Amino acid sequence: MLEQHIQNWYDQHAQEVMDFSKRLWELAETALLEYESCRLTAAFMEKYGFRVTTYNCIDSTKPANTVVAERGSGHPVIGIIGEYDALPGLGQEAVPYPSPKEGNGHGCGHSLMAPSCGSAAIALSEAMEAAGLPGTVKFFACPAEETVEGKMHMARDGIFNGLDCCMAWHPKNVDLQVRENIQNSLCNMKVEFFGKAAHAASVPFEGRSALDACELMNVGVNYLREHVDPTTRMHYTYLAAGEKPNIVPAYAALHYFLRTKDMKYGYEVLDRVKAVAEGAALMTGTTCKITVHVMVPGCIQISSFNDFFYEAMKKVPPLTYTEEELAFAKEMFKNVHGREPEPGETYLPTGIVKPTGKHVNAPVSTDAGCVTRLTPTSRLHGWGWVTGIPGHSWATVACSGHTIGLKAAVQAGMAVAQCGFDIAKDPSVIEEWRADLDRQLAKEGDIRPIYPERIH
Ligand SMILES: [Zn+2]
Ligand SMILES: [Zn+2]
Incomplete structure (x- = not known):
């Protein structure tokens, strides 16, 4: 069962997390220009007692686009990362058919990530304090994932140093699962x-x-x-x-x-x-x-951390949708795939999937790769989008602004918070993860990333 304080926090604040996600979705600020998204995220974390720093990761003459928020003290230092950049020219209403709208759109659903992962950090730190568990929760709202650079700037600045482990969630057109592939x-x-x-x-x-x-x-x-x-x-x-x-x-x-x-x-x-x-x-x-x-760098996988995360995911109450939401999903499925779902075929993912332990190569890349080398990292993806819809499309924009995505952000946040709580209860689990990471890095030898330069 989900830890009671985490459940209580989400019972009281689910609507606020969804409203916050919807606001970021409407703003749809693109890579490095997430100024208002940054301001709102910082205010959200501050409201719940986090010590917040904001800065511009590439150009100090511009408004802040990056948030670092922390609460608590001592070890374990549990990191949670979220993103909030949109994609250019993908304007779309939250409807199940293409409806071109001016401007940018959240085609990767990052508008759900900062609220989901930020709220997880809040619920986790409140649960840890209530249980008298020591430790620090650090939340990072990272700009410019789409241009594969935001976290590289932050890593260059040492922002992720000192973490004992790190977690994240990204919406996707599948059941909730650990992202087990090794991105290029x-x-x-x-x-x-x-x-x-x-x-x-x-x-x-x-x-x-x-x-x-x-x-x-x-x-x-x-x-x-x-x-x-x-x-x-x-x-x-x-x-x-x-x-x-x-x-x-x-x-x-x-x-x-x-x-x-x-x-x-x-x-x-x-x-x-x-x-x-x-x-x-x-x-x-x-x-x-x-x-x-x-x-x-590509992503380093820590299988034992992934398995641990799965155990936490299992404690999250089921993600449920209304008849209206299911009808929306069915119509979008038909519009994207050109056919009705077969009888019994899932068209709106709500399940969870066990890790396979297989780490196959994926042709896509992410700036989160640099974090996976600094600290044992496990990331979830799944939920929030209709089954099989293409990423970076009108359909993913629409789902991310609809309650289909907003509810998923809340539920996925619970999984992240629960995993953090389970770590805080027994931080010794991290030792094995760290040893695995060190083994993998040693095997690779002295190979270093090239970090982007600051403009100012
Ligand atoms: Zn993405
Ligand atoms: Zn993307």
């Missing part, structure tokens, strides 16, 4: 080519095209694709490609993401891609400059 490392880089401008019709032979170099580099990388580990993803866009066709471009630039199964392999692929860029420069008589903005 991500190298985010800029490749610039410098050539020589010339009239493209009268004297092209006097020019050296930086655009040609970009195109040859991309061709090279597309051939390389077959000869790297199949878990690798390499994608690019043009940052600059010249101005007018009648000028041989003196400058052109590419934005690359290299995603690899781990950071060690990430550095190997980076070296090969650098060689391709240099080859393109050689072929075109240009020069190239490569700037690696950030090397985000």
